[in-house]
């Protein structure tokens with residue numbers, strides 16, 4: 001058995017435990033580093049046989065004669081100072097990998113956040129030296145919230161994915177109970193941090209788990225052990241709290257930093273497992 005599969009199952013078992021004390025312990029920040037460490041850095045590019053076909057034309061992919069692809073619509077929210085187009089470009093590596101490995105067509109939609117920042121955009125503004133995890137308010141949050149809900153309405157995504165500030169935004173929307181209904185495959189949060197202005201709402205959150213295991217909202221958290229931007233204990237706190245709220249939490253830990261680890265084949269395998277394990281939730 002692959003280490004990732006074994007630990008994935010262990011974490012899953014922990015995630016399923018109803019007892020919040022045990023769950024809290026399982027995701028305690030100090031335990032997290034050892035508990036969650038199960039991936040190794042393996043570069044896709046290192047193996048020439050795993051070279052991905054270069055294509056960014058969705059129609060050519062869909063008409064491919066070799067595969068019967070499952071289309072998964074993804075709404076992707078970039079991080080602070082990013083933009084929609086370059087974030088979608090980054091995620092193409094996942095699209096190619098998932099298409100080859102599990103015949104999933106991971107169709108990403110993205111757009112620019114409303115607040116100009118640096119060379120890109122942000123979902124909110126904050127005073128100097130304040131971070132999302134210690135801010136008392138997010139300026140322009142309502143504008144971003146409305147924009148995201150509008151896109152959810154238009155795209156009807158199967159997955160909502162966020163990186164960094166985009167992941168914090170999704171977490172805040174969950175805390176505020178703004179996303180209804182939950183996307184069938186769930187949420188993917190990379191390099192998330194605590195949405196500090198919504199602490200009370202986070203801690204009071206109890207989600208509607210629906211009537212069966214297939215309707216429990218799912219969250220996949222991806223965390224880099226060397227993330228200096230949003231340290232791993234931030235992910236642990238978010239994961240622990242969403243688990244207590246009743247969501248199904250899976251955590252993928254990898255040895256790198258804050259960026260979306262699109263080149264880590266072990267992460268990609270765990271991502272594919274997480275997606276395929278609930279593909280029966282899709283109502284295309």
Ligand SMILES: *[C@@H]1O[C@H](CO)[C@@H](O)[C@H](O)[C@H]1NC(C)=O
Pocket residue numbers: 054055056057
């Ligand atoms: C991908 O899209 C870019 C910009 O639209 C285009 O210049 C490039 O040729 C495309 N690449 C492939 C392989 O289709």
Ligand SMILES: *[C@@H]1O[C@H](CO)[C@@H](O)[C@H](O)[C@H]1NC(C)=O
Pocket residue numbers: 067068
């Ligand atoms: C593709 O999927 C459809 C519907 O499930 C099935 O009927 C068909 O046989 C599949 N085609 C191939 C080539 O696998």
Ligand SMILES: *[C@@H]1O[C@H](CO)[C@@H](O)[C@H](O)[C@H]1NC(C)=O
Pocket residue numbers: 129130131134
């Ligand atoms: C917020 O966190 C940053 C980074 O850790 C720190 O430099 C800053 O002083 C903190 N600000 C407040 C208001 O706590």
Ligand SMILES: *[C@@H]1O[C@H](CO)[C@@H](O)[C@H](O)[C@H]1NC(C)=O
Pocket residue numbers: 012016213214216218248249250273274275277278
């Ligand atoms: C939670 O999600 C995992 C990973 O997709 C899945 O294997 C498991 O069955 C789910 N558990 C419940 C109780 O829905």
